[in-house]
Amino acid sequence: MADRQQLLIEQIPHLRRYARVLTCGRAADADDLVQDTLERALAKWGLWRGAGSVRPWLFSIMHNLFADQCAGAARGAGMALDELPEPLHPQQPAAQELRLQALQLIDALQRLPLPQREVLLLVAVEGMSYAEVARTLGVPQGTVMSRLSRARTQLWQLSATDAAQPRPALRVIEGERTVG
């Protein structure tokens, strides 16, 4: 029992990150999605055979839940630039310029069509194999590769045109302080 808890808890940061990108950074929506995913995973725990990592299985649950949500509401479309939600701003206290680049990239990522955004995130950020991504999303591997190729090209185009445009001001988030 405790092992199941620990397995799930370990995946929460990854689930939250994936959900945040799926929901275009709407933090509350993203956490609702994570919560639904955890509930569904516990209810169907027997379906995960313990073969391989639990993460692709959890991602596939989240993908299906989000697809169901999207079927009704027209979610997942790109957001306008000035609607870029704050919670996705990177917290790393890197140089301002690096932060700006990261922000622009996230911005561009969120304007990719959802199917492209998903494969790019799963492959490039989560480091999953094409075969794993195909199983997770329930599409052929060839589709994964063509989506990925389009996603990468479009991301370049989006971030290249954005580079010259003014960006919203950044919020500074304080880091941890402790007695050293």
Place this chain on the structure above:
Amino acid sequence: MSAFRLDRQTLMAYVDGQLDAQRHALVEQAIAADARLAAEVQALQQQTAALRAALDPLLDEPIPPRLLQHAVAPRRQWAQAAAVALLVGAGAVFGGIVASQWRTPGGPVLAQGEEGALHFVQQAVLAYAVYTPDPRRPVEVRNGSDLTTWLSRRLDRRIVAPDSLPGGLELMGGRLLPGMPGKPAAQLMYQDAQGRRLTVYLRGMAKPTAQTAFRIVTSGRTTTLYWVDRNWGYAVTGDLPRDALLQAARALYARYSDAASPPEVPAAATPRT
């Protein structure tokens, strides 16, 4: 070589590590001979690196307590209630970190590149919260068997587990936990004569960090003292007086370090003599 086409998708699969050895070698030969191909591969690699750099910080965000509650499976009610209480308590630690009472004038601000430490401590405290109350199976492998051999092999480094720590803490055993991808974590558990338990959590860090001081994070009754030494993070967690934790941490540090000087001690914990 017949059906091998060097298109964008093949280059992409190369960058994503999806080609078999033979094709991988073919692409390597091709990019060594063609600067334009090399540039395209580099651009793909940079895009991947940039996406990770932009999105990895999200992993270090504190987990909201409501999500922790939903990770706890429904089972015997008393056990579930106890687990939820502990997990929520652990979750509260991280909500409180930013506004930690340990912020003092002149205290060092978190240095660049240390974000991983937050995630690390979070894992350590959660592992404490999940396993110390387990009455039946608090450890996976008991002390006395091949505990350190097993952990050393799985973590690919020498793991030391002293039989006892200052304060009458005796080693119960340990367990292996998922830490970071490719970097499993070890948890050692100690118990004193009053049945109070302390855990030691250690794993490789995502990126090498210069040695840090001992740092303290408290929440309610639970205190964690942690430090990072090059590639490795160590966290000592327990419901014990801070001085007791500090003594245990020092003893462990001495066993784990070849270096002569221990980390700085938090001024508020114990004056250095």
